[in-house]
Amino acid sequence: MRILLSAQGDNKESLVDQRFGRAAYYVIYDDQTNEYSSVENQGKLENSGAGVKASQFVLEQGVDCVITGSLGPKSFMIIQDAGLKGYKNFEGTVEEIIEAFKNNKLVELTNAGAEQKLRGRR
Amino acid sequence: MKIAVLSGKGGTGKTTVSTNLAYMMNINYVDLDVEEPNGHIFLKPQIESVKDVVIPTPKIDSEKCTLCGTCVNTCQFNALVNTGKKILVFEDLCHGCGACTLACPVGAITEYDRKIGDMSIGTFDKAKFYSGKMLLNEPMAGPIITDIKKSLPKDEDFIVDCSPGTSCNVVKALDGADYALMVTEPSKFGLHDLKLAVELVRELNIPLGIVINRANEYDHLIEGFAKEENVDIIGKIPFSKEAAKMYSEGRLLIENDEIREMFEMIKISVLDVVKEGNHAISNS
Amino acid sequence: MQLVILSGKGGTGKTTIVSCFAYLADPSSIKVDCDVDASNLHLMFNGKDIEEQAFTGSKKAIIDPNKCINCGLCSDVCRFDAIDKRESYYEVNELRCEGCNACRVVCPADAITLEEEDSGKKILTVLEDDSYLSRASLYPGADGSGKLISEIRKVSLELNKEKNKLIIIDGSPGIGCPVMSSITGVEYGLLVTEPTQSGFEDFIRAYELTKHFRVKSFVAINKYDLNYEMSEKIEEYCNEEGIKVIGKIPYDSVVNKSNFESKPLVMYNESIAGNEIKKMWDLLKIEMGV
Numbered sequence: 291m292r293i294l295l296s297a298q299g300d301n302k303e304s305l306v307d308q309r310f311g312r313a314a315y316y317v318i319y320d321d322q323t324n325e326y327s328s329v330e331n332q333g334k335l336e337n338s339g340a341g342v343k344a345s346q347f348v349l350e351q352g353v354d355c356v357i358t359g360s361l362g363p364k365s366f367m368i369i370q371d372a373g374l375k376g377y378k379n380f381e382g383t384v385e386e387i388i389e390a391f392k393n394n395k396l397v398e399l400t401n402a403g404a405e406q407k408l409r410g411r412r
Numbered sequence: 413m414k415i416a417v418l419s420g421k422g423g424t425g426k427t428t429v430s431t432n433l434a435y436m437m438n439i440n441y442v443d444l445d446v447e448e449p450n451g452h453i454f455l456k457p458q459i460e461s462v463k464d465v466v467i468p469t470p471k472i473d474s475e476k477c478t479l480c481g482t483c484v485n486t487c488q489f490n491a492l493v494n495t496g497k498k499i500l501v502f503e504d505l506c507h508g509c510g511a512c513t514l515a516c517p518v519g520a521i522t523e524y525d526r527k528i529g530d531m532s533i534g535t536f537d538k539a540k541f542y543s544g545k546m547l548l549n550e551p552m553a554g555p556i557i558t559d560i561k562k563s564l565p566k567d568e569d570f571i572v573d574c575s576p577g578t579s580c581n582v583v584k585a586l587d588g589a590d591y592a593l594m595v596t597e598p599s600k601f602g603l604h605d606l607k608l609a610v611e612l613v614r615e616l617n618i619p620l621g622i623v624i625n626r627a628n629e630y631d632h633l634i635e636g637f638a639k640e641e642n643v644d645i646i647g648k649i650p651f652s653k654e655a656a657k658m659y660s661e662g663r664l665l666i667e668n669d670e671i672r673e674m675f676e677m678i679k680i681s682v683l684d685v686v687k688e689g690n691h692a693i694s695n696s
Numbered sequence: 697m698q699l700v701i702l703s704g705k706g707g708t709g710k711t712t713i714v715s716c717f718a719y720l721a722d723p724s725s726i727k728v729d730c731d732v733d734a735s736n737l738h739l740m741f742n743g744k745d746i747e748e749q750a751f752t753g754s755k756k757a758i759i760d761p762n763k764c765i766n767c768g769l770c771s772d773v774c775r776f777d778a779i780d781k782r783e784s785y786y787e788v789n790e791l792r793c794e795g796c797n798a799c800r801v802v803c804p805a806d807a808i809t810l811e812e813e814d815s816g817k818k819i820l821t822v823l824e825d826d827s828y829l830s831r832a833s834l835y836p837g838a839d840g841s842g843k844l845i846s847e848i849r850k851v852s853l854e855l856n857k858e859k860n861k862l863i864i865i866d867g868s869p870g871i872g873c874p875v876m877s878s879i880t881g882v883e884y885g886l887l888v889t890e891p892t893q894s895g896f897e898d899f900i901r902a903y904e905l906t907k908h909f910r911v912k913s914f915v916a917i918n919k920y921d922l923n924y925e926m927s928e929k930i931e932e933y934c935n936e937e938g939i940k941v942i943g944k945i946p947y948d949s950v951v952n953k954s955n956f957e958s959k960p961l962v963m964y965n966e967s968i969a970g971n972e973i974k975k976m977w978d979l980l981k982i983e984m985g986v
Contacts, residue, residue: 312846337754337843339490339505340552346484346493364502372495421734422869423707427894446900447870448705450894468775488755488797488810509775509796548904551842551876554794558776576706576869577733578836583791599955601711605734612836616791630956653922653947659925660892 293319293391295384296347296358300328302385308359311341317384318353321392326384341365349374357387361399413439413569413686416589416618419497420605421598422576425625426595428659429678430573431455431664433593435537436675437568443543444585446529446556451573453662457541463563465544465556466525467508472499476520483512483521488502508555529556531563539570557584577605578612586613590686592620593646593678598630603637608643620684621646623678646681647674697984700879700911702729702867703888704898709918710888712951712961714866715740716973717980718823719960721937726852727823729831730845730878732816737866738831739958743821751844753815755795759784763807770799770808790836818848828855845877862986875905884984885911886942890918890938899930902937914983916943916976918969942983943976951959957964977984 296313297304307313317328333344346367355375369376376399380388390396417430431454434441443451481494491505513521529546544556574585592613596606613620624634627648638645655665666672701939704709718727729737764785771779778792800808815838821829830851832844852863868874885906889899906913915934920927934941948969954961961970
C-alpha cells in the first residue's frame with residue numbers, strides 16, 4: 291500500500307502540513323518496501339483551484355490513501371470519487387504519523403465541511 | 413458618449429457622482445459595480461425586466477469520454493479533474509472559455525448555460541437604467557460586466573459606474589469609455605489610490621478629470637497632485653453633514669441647490685472635453 | 697488566532713478601524729493588508745520595507761507574428777474578444793485576454809504560447825513598534841488577487857509558526873474571490889457597516905459570506921448617529937441572526953484630521969469615535985480570549 295502525506299519538507303523527518311492543496315511537499319510511504327519518497331506539490335502555485343490541481347497531482351502518484359489536516363470540499367470530493375481514503379493527521383513528523391497510522395490511531399476524514407470547522411477552531 | 417466614473421478607493425462617492433450626474437444630465441445609467449451594485453438606491457428605477465447572466469459550462473458525456481485527460485490539461489483554471497473513473501467539473505472555477513470543448517478529441521463535451529448573475533433593465537426619470545448583480549459565492553465578475561456592456565444600445569449616451577480599485581474588472585468597465593471621471597477624497601488614502609487609478613486611465617489613453625468628494629480644508633493634498641500630473645479638477649462636492657444624511661437616506665444630492673450647481677459645472681467640463689476630442693491626452 | 701475586518705462596501709471606515717487595532721494590539725501581533733487593490737494600512741504607520749518579491753499572476757496568450765499564418769481561427773474561438781486582426785497576423789489584446797488556452801488549442805501553426813505576467817509585488821514591512829505587516833502592491837489593471845492574498849497570508853502564518861500570535865487581517869472589499877481568500881480559515885471576523893441603505897445591503901452580503909466560511913462574526917456600525925432609523929434596522933437584523941453588535945461609532949470630524957495626518961484615530965484623545973473603537977477593541981479581545 292502506498293500512503294501519501296502532506297508535508298512541509300521532503301523526507302520522513304519533515305513536519306506534516308495541515309493544509310492539503312497548498313502544502314509544499316507530498317511524502318509517499320510504501321509499506322511493502324518500507325521506503326519513503328517525495329514529490330513537490332504542483333498545485334500550490336496555481337492562481338485558481340490550487341486544491342483541485344493538487345488533488346489531480348496526488349491521484350497521478352498512484353497512492354491508496356492520503357493523510358492530511360483537512361480536505362476542502364472539492365479535494366474531498368475528488369479523493370472520494372477516485373476511491374482513495376483520507377485520514378486526519380496531527381502535528382508531528384512524517385515518520386510519527388506513519389507509526390500512528392500503522393497502529394490504527396488515525397481517524398478517517400469523512401466530511402469536508404466539518405473538517406473545515408475543526409480547522410477554524412484550532 | 414460613455415462617461416466612466418471610477419475611484420481608486422471604495423466609498424469615495426463614485427455612485428453618488430454617477431447617479432446625480434446621470435439624473436441631472438438625463439442620460440442612461442449603467443451599474444457595473446456588480447459585486448455591490450447600489451445605483452438603484454438613489455435612482456429608484458422602475459425595473460422592467462431581469463435577465464439571467466450565464467456562462468457556458470462544460471458537461472461531459474460519460475459514454476463518449478475515454479478519460480484521456482486532454483481537457484484537464486487544457487483547462488487553465490483547474491476546473492476539471494480526472495479521477496480515473498470520470499471527469500469531474502467544478503463549475504465555480506470555470507471561466508466559460510470553451511477550451512476544453514475545443515480540445516476534446518472525441519467530442520464528449522457539450523456546454524450548457526450556467527447562471528452567475530443577473531441584469532436588471534429599467535427606466536428612471538426619462539433615461540434607461542442597467543444594473544448587473546453577481547450571485548453570492550460566484551468568484552467572477554468579469555463575464556457579467558462584459559455581458560451587460562454587450563447588451564447596451566449602441567450610439568446612446570451612458571454614465572458607467574465602475575467597481576472601485578484598479579483591477580481587471582475596472583479595465584473591462586473602462587474599455588471604450590470617452591471620458592473617465594475620477595472621484596476621490598482629500599486624504600492620504602484617497603491620494604494614494606487616486607494615483608494608481610490615474611496611472612491606469614493614462615495607460616488606456618482615456619481623457620480624465622478629478623472630482624473631490626467630501627471636500628474640506630485638506631483639498632490641497634489632491635490639488636498638488638493634480639497640478640503635477642496636469643489633470644483638471646472639475647468639481648468639488650463640499651463635505652456637509654446634511655449631504656451625508658441625504659446619502660444615507662438614499663436621496664440624490666442635487667435636491668440641494670448648491671450641490672446641483674456643482675454638478676452643473678462638472679457636466680460642462682466633461683462635455684467640453686468629450687466634444688473637443690482627446691485634448692486631455694496631449695496634456696499628459 | 698486570526699481576526700479579519702471586513703466591509704461589504706468600501707469607505708465604511710474599515711481601514712480607520714484596522715489601523716486603530718494595529719496601533720492598540722500587542723507588538724507581537726502580525727498585520728496583513730489583504731485590501732490589495734488599495735493597500736493603505738502602511739500609510740498610517742512609519743514602516744520600513746524589508747522584503748520585496750515580484751508576484752506573477754495570470755497568464756496571457758502571445759502570438760508569434762513570424763509563425764502566424766493569418767488563418768483567424770484563434771480570433772473565432774476567443775470568447776473574450778481578445779484577438780485583433782492586424783495586416784498580416786493576429787495580435788492579443790492583453791487587457792482582455794483571460795489566458796484560457798482556447799486559442800492555443802486551435803492554432804494550426806503552433807504560433808501561440810501562454811506566458812505568466814508580472815502583476816505586482818509582495819512586501820514585508822516592519823512598523824515602528826517592530827511588528828510585521830505583510831502587504832502587496834498590484835500594478836494597475838493587474839489581477840490575480842485571490843492567489844496573491846493567499847500568498848501574503850502565508851507570509852503571516854510563517855511568522856507565526858508557534859501559533860501563539862494574533863494575526864489582524866484587513867480584508868478585501870466586495871464579495872468576490874479576493875474576499876474569500878482573505879477569510880478562509882479565519883476564526884473571528886468584524887464586519888464594519890454604516891447606516892445607509894447601500895451599507896446595509898452590502899453588509900448582509902458580506903455577513904452571508906462569513907457564515908458560509910464559518911467565521912464567528914461581530915458587527916461595528918460606523919457613523920451610527922447619521923441615521924438612527926437605519927442603525928436600528930441593522931441592529932434588529934443582527935439580533936435576529938444572533939450576531940453581536942460590538943461597537944457603535946459616532947460620527948466624528950476628527951476622522952478627517954486623522955486621515956489627513958495619517959495617524960491612527962485612537963491617537964487623538966479628543967476623538968469620540970476613537971474612544972469607541974478603543975472600547976470595541978477591549979471587548980473583542982475578551983471575545984477572542986487574548
